[in-house]
Amino acid sequence: MKLSWQQITLPALALGLLAFGAPGRADAQAAIKIDGSSTVFPISEAYAEEFQIQKRGKVRVTVGVSGTGGGFKKFCRGETDMANASRPILVAEMEACRKAGIKYMEVPVAFDALTVVVNPANTWAKSMTVAELRKMWEPAAQGRITSWNQVNPKFPKEKLMLFGPGADSGTFDYFTEAVNGKSKASRGDFTASEDDNTLVQGVESNKNALGYFGYAYYAAHKDKLTAVAIDNGKGPVSPSLENVTNGTYDPLSRPLFVYVRETSAKRPEVREFVQFMLTNGQLVSEVGYLPLPKSAYELAWKHFQNGKLGTVFGGHPQVGITIDQLQAMEGKL
């Protein structure tokens, strides 16, 4: 066969022109677009997967990972139907949504317990107080607190090695807010990584290491890491479903949300999807997170059906919200 240039270029050009000139018909298939937090992603992914299987391909669900902030940007530009968020919506984001005329409902879907972990060979730090954590992580600790006995004289004189998520992560925001009292206020001389697996490896391989990340990463590496029980004045409490549900794992448990656009919520497939989310809490625990109690899901569904708009948090970061409080707040909507 002899390939001449005309034979190659002409069809290519024709195809290219056709492509640009092709009229854009609206997609006939029902579709739900979700974007946002990487923490919430595994939950949404599980729901999207099962929902599509149940619908036998009649509904398309896409899930993106832009981070909580990036997800809200897209959401408030009207590009997505739902925003995944590992924290409540902030004032600036509420303003952006208001300007674009986008109204939304706030749906809590799960709890996450930020877990402080140490190496299994660490025999001294089985539990720590919030004050000790602050001493370790506050901005003033930079370059000064470098060995364990400086945190608590009972601890050995061993080098302190810290691992934590990078500054772009919602986990970092929440931990600094809860422990240091101000979001993003942290010492800077620790090993930071956006990839939580790096943090897991760091703590796994250093006897004197301490790190923190979401519960799911601890749950997947339980055999190689020890979770530190947190003492916030009422005795040490370990991160677990029970302790998060009864509100004693304080202040490191946080609710995770999905924000649903009001106009999207009127579409039957979106309604069905939200209902599916609020009635299949077992998928949450399957991907390593902590589901809300049944009553909380029922209440959230009731609010959704009644079309209650807006956030109950007023756009300000809050720490240590328990499930009871969340329910009470939801009740006050």
Next chain:
Amino acid sequence: MSAVLTIEELRSGLAWRKNLDKAFVVVGLLILMSCLGLLALLFLDLVRDGASRFGWDFLTQFPSRKAERAGILSAWVGTSMIMLVTALVALPVGVAAAIYLEEYAPKNWFTGVIEINVTNLAGVPSIVYGLLALGLFVYKFGFGQSVLSAGLTLALLILPIIIVGTREALRAVPKAIREAAYGLGATRWEVTKDHVLPYSTGGILTGLILGLSRAIGETAPIITIGALSFIAFLPNSPISGTFPFVNFEWLKSEFTAMPIQIFNWVSRPDQAFQQNAAAAAAILLGMTLAMNAIAIWIRYRFRKKINW
């Protein structure tokens, strides 16, 4: 030492220089082997880690929260479609630009500026292309977060590679061929079309494939324009059963791609996903190697046909 070399001195000098020559061959071979060895090691490591996941299911299943159920169907289909758009756009534009610069453009400051810019574009970080495409294709032209946007972005990215590669290929055609054709009264376009292009096809296609091999692994620009992490459906088929038998809905479809899928799996807590990531990475590497193999085959075929 005397001014005139004796025969013995000449011989020993020659032997020394020949030994140097051999030593260079050995050093060069060692460096080459260690580079290839590293690549082979990486590839084998990926294959070993992902060994349990290779199979038909892995290629025909959608991503899933369960590692053993997860596959790369939407990822490799997405990557293939993006590559198709990239090739269809970058090839005509790149080749036309190269022909103009090489055969038509007068040598003045203007073409000088263009040439410097083309070379510079090849060194621009890919994220910059992503940001440009986000503003231009996704929002300004309204293509959205689609296969079309991704394909056009990567086409821009590899355009300099294709232009440079094509120009090299055109330059390799002997001047005598052009002059002979001009001598017989051919116009410039006829010379280009009938003589220069056929002889340089192998080089041009090689440039294209090299460009595509770079584009296939790009992550940053397609994340910027909005590649999604979880898609469990395929874009509409480009071929339909009814008239006009082709449709372009797939260009407007949301997409995911191999590098995105790998990145997503690597950053998950469940260790079983690391195997999926290794298997997917090995397949991506395999796709790149296959493309390069095709480039070599094409070059061989076209070179065989040339008889000057």
